[in-house]
Amino acid sequence: MLSLLMLAQAATAAPPPAAQGRPVPIFSGEDYPREAAEENWHGTARADLTISPGGQVTACKIVQSTRHKLLDDYTCKMLMTRARFTPAKDEDGNPIESHFITPPITYAIRN
Numbered sequence: 001m002l003s004l005l006m007l008a009q010a011a012t013a014a015p016p017p018a019a020q021g022r023p024v025p026i027f028s029g030e031d032y033p034r035e036a037a038e039e040n041w042h043g044t045a046r047a048d049l050t051i052s053p054g055g056q057v058t059a060c061k062i063v064q065s066t067r068h069k070l071l072d073d074y075t076c077k078m079l080m081t082r083a084r085f086t087p088a089k090d091e092d093g094n095p096i097e098s099h100f101i102t103p104p105i106t107y108a109i110r111n
Contacts (some may be wrong), residue, residue, distance in 0.1 A: 026082050032107065033074050041068045042108040045075045046101060053095035055085045063101065071107050 035041075043066025050059035060076035079102070088098035 027078060027105070031074075031078060032109070033070055036068060036071055036074075036107065037109060040109055041066070041071060042106075043067050043071055044104045044106045045072055046104055047075060047079055049079060049083065049100045049102065051085045051087060051098045051100055053087050053097055055087045055095075057083050057085075058097075064104070066107060075105055 044064060045062055045066045046064035048061045048063050049057045052058045057080045060080050062072045062076065065072050066075075085100065087095035090096045
C-alpha cells in the first residue's frame, strides 16, 4: 500500500511564533500525487509561507526542494488550500502579515 510518510511535525502547521493555538494536520496518507507515486518520486520540502493578518496563506515559496517540481508545486498547493494560522500581532495587538518556515515535509513510498 502506498502512503505518505512525514515526520510528526511535518504533518502539521504550527502557528507563527507570536500566535497561539494547536497545530492542525495538513497532509494525510492519501495525499501522494498519483504521478509521483507511479514514478516512485520522493524527497523533502520546506516552504516559506506568507501569512495574512486574517491567518490565510497568501504566498508559498519552496526553500528546500524535493527535486521534483510536481511534489514542490503540490506542497504549496496543499499548504495554500488547507493551512490556517492564528495571525501574528504587532506591539499594539493588531494582526499583521508574517512569515512561517514549515518543518520538513517528507514524501516517501512505504510498501
